[in-house]
Amino acid sequence: ADPSAAPVPHPLLPAGRARPSHSEPWGRDGRRGEEEEEEELWHQLYPGHIPTSPLQKALLATGSAVMALCDPYRHDMVAVLGETTGCLALPNLRDKMKNHPEGYRILQERPRIRLSTLDMDRLQGLPDGTLGREYVRFLEDNKVSPDTRMPPKFVDNEELAYVIQRYREVHDLMHTLLGMPTNMLGEVVVKWFEAVQTGLPMCVLGAAFGPVRLSTRKLQVLATELVPWAIRSGLNASCVLNIYYEQRWEQPVESLREELGIFPPP
Amino acid sequence: CRWRALLARPAAALRALRGLAAGPEMHFGFQSVTEEERREKIYQVFESVAKKYDVMNDSMTLGIHRVWKDILMHKMNPCPGTLLLDVAGGTGDIAFRFINYVRSVRERQLQRKLKHHQNLSWQEILENYQKDKFNSLGDSQVVVCDINREMLKVGKQKAQHLGYSEGLSWVLGNAEELPFDDDMFDVYTIAFGIRNVTRIDLALQEAYRVLKPGGRFLCLEFSHVSNPLLSRLYDLYSFQVIPVLGEVIAGDWKSYQYLVESIRRFPPQEELKAMIEDAGFFKVDYENLNFGIVAIHSGFKL
Numbered sequence: 001a002d003p004s005a006a007p008v009p010h011p012l013l014p015a016g017r018a019r020p021s022h023s024e025p026w027g028r029d030g031r032r033g034e035e036e037e038e039e040e041l042w043h044q045l046y047p048g049h050i051p052t053s054p055l056q057k058a059l060l061a062t063g064s065a066v067m068a069l070c071d072p073y074r075h076d077m078v079a080v081l082g083e084t085t086g087c088l089a090l091p092n093l094r095d096k097m098k099n100h101p102e103g104y105r106i107l108q109e110r111p112r113i114r115l116s117t118l119d120m121d122r123l124q125g126l127p128d129g130t131l132g133r134e135y136v137r138f139l140e141d142n143k144v145s146p147d148t149r150m151p152p153k154f155v156d157n158e159e160l161a162y163v164i165q166r167y168r169e170v171h172d173l174m175h176t177l178l179g180m181p182t183n184m185l186g187e188v189v190v191k192w193f194e195a196v197q198t199g200l201p202m203c204v205l206g207a208a209f210g211p212v213r214l215s216t217r218k219l220q221v222l223a224t225e226l227v228p229w230a231i232r233s234g235l236n237a238s239c240v241l242n243i244y245y246e247q248r249w250e251q252p253v254e255s256l257r258e259e260l261g262i263f264p265p266p
Numbered sequence: 267c268r269w270r271a272l273l274a275r276p277a278a279a280l281r282a283l284r285g286l287a288a289g290p291e292m293h294f295g296f297q298s299v300t301e302e303e304r305r306e307k308i309y310q311v312f313e314s315v316a317k318k319y320d321v322m323n324d325s326m327t328l329g330i331h332r333v334w335k336d337i338l339m340h341k342m343n344p345c346p347g348t349l350l351l352d353v354a355g356g357t358g359d360i361a362f363r364f365i366n367y368v369r370s371v372r373e374r375q376l377q378r379k380l381k382h383h384q385n386l387s388w389q390e391i392l393e394n395y396q397k398d399k400f401n402s403l404g405d406s407q408v409v410v411c412d413i414n415r416e417m418l419k420v421g422k423q424k425a426q427h428l429g430y431s432e433g434l435s436w437v438l439g440n441a442e443e444l445p446f447d448d449d450m451f452d453v454y455t456i457a458f459g460i461r462n463v464t465r466i467d468l469a470l471q472e473a474y475r476v477l478k479p480g481g482r483f484l485c486l487e488f489s490h491v492s493n494p495l496l497s498r499l500y501d502l503y504s505f506q507v508i509p510v511l512g513e514v515i516a517g518d519w520k521s522y523q524y525l526v527e528s529i530r531r532f533p534p535q536e537e538l539k540a541m542i543e544d545a546g547f548f549k550v551d552y553e554n555l556n557f558g559i560v561a562i563h564s565g566f567k568l
Binding site: 050053055056059060063064066067074076077080153 | 506507509510511513514515517519520
């Protein structure tokens, strides 16, 4: 939504209450006084925000966890699980970003990784081995697009909502940096890395329960080589959200790995 | 505490909104919109929930909605030859129950008939049976009418899957302006649909128009719980659990938030009874199911 346009009525909220994040949060729109106090509770903090009570969050967390396990294709459930359980990890991540010069800039400028903001032709034209070229190769090989990431709904803080959005958009870049494909095995490895890096309960749960659906042979490879490497890299690396990836497309992947502290993949 | 206020909000908002005059401003859940906007929004809600409609009904009501619909059918007690119009019948639940009911009544009729013909030869019995076999519904017919294409699509697929074809038709139509002639049907039902109609008075007038003299109007709908303790539990369940179920099962929080809000906005039993009487129906009465969570309103065109 265009931030400068008139507020768009939100299907959930009485007309006049939906507002983009930039505008004056406590503005009155002429509703009757008795409802004013309750209005504030239903504040939509950002487009797509759905305010929820603690009970609803607890129910959502349980429900989404069960559904994500039963039906691994429900990516929206994984997203919801992340949002409802991230109340401790997200502020942590945000603070890590704030205390880092590049991370701080990201929080200020709020870049988004989307097909509309990326110059795909330029990235494809970059030399092999650069972040941009490898990222585009990864997207093509695995037939994925950065536009399929769910926008956050249940995070009750506008800045934290951006942090989790950034984490989701950077996920594909994690795959590129770690050299992991988007099959179940690759996803689990990336989840282990992310779990160590971010501390998000959703990553921890995904890392712990993801392997349940793998064959024994893959589990062996996972346990003996991939997971230890992912954990070591995760612990050694600095916060991956503190890299302004959009300004580093020309940087070779190797050099970025070294800079972050990710060990070469096995 | 902040969250207690949140739980109390539906009651306060309801009080405030009921005070609004019924002008061009209408309600969509707890939101205030114009008539046209409301129709549009409701169409979109059902378009998006159509595929998961039945699954969600089972989860939200723990399967009890099936019992409610069965009770409606028993109350109707149709005999073979009845012409039923099921409005907002979307996925066909009432229509299929009607067909089952009429078939079983018909079978019993045939059995009784055969019992009285104990001295017939085998040939005569076979002929009788064959003659009636092709009339297993006894000329009963049900027309399912719905405003939403997606819901009708789901209904037709279900019918095919379950093997219903005889005596069943699907019509795209608006309850406020039915595409049928006057005095056509024996029974008119609207199950969990009238709440979504923008002009209930028009829908009731249309119901009156298309029914034959002697015809019956039956409405199954969520209604108001008067018991205070139960009401609070019901509110808690509705507002806290149902949208979560919508998100987890159907990936659609907003439609189910609309659902619970629209239930709160709907007129209570006595008010609906008055509206039905205003449309010209006689012997209007209602029966509460589950303490008023659901009510069946009935009226006759005389």
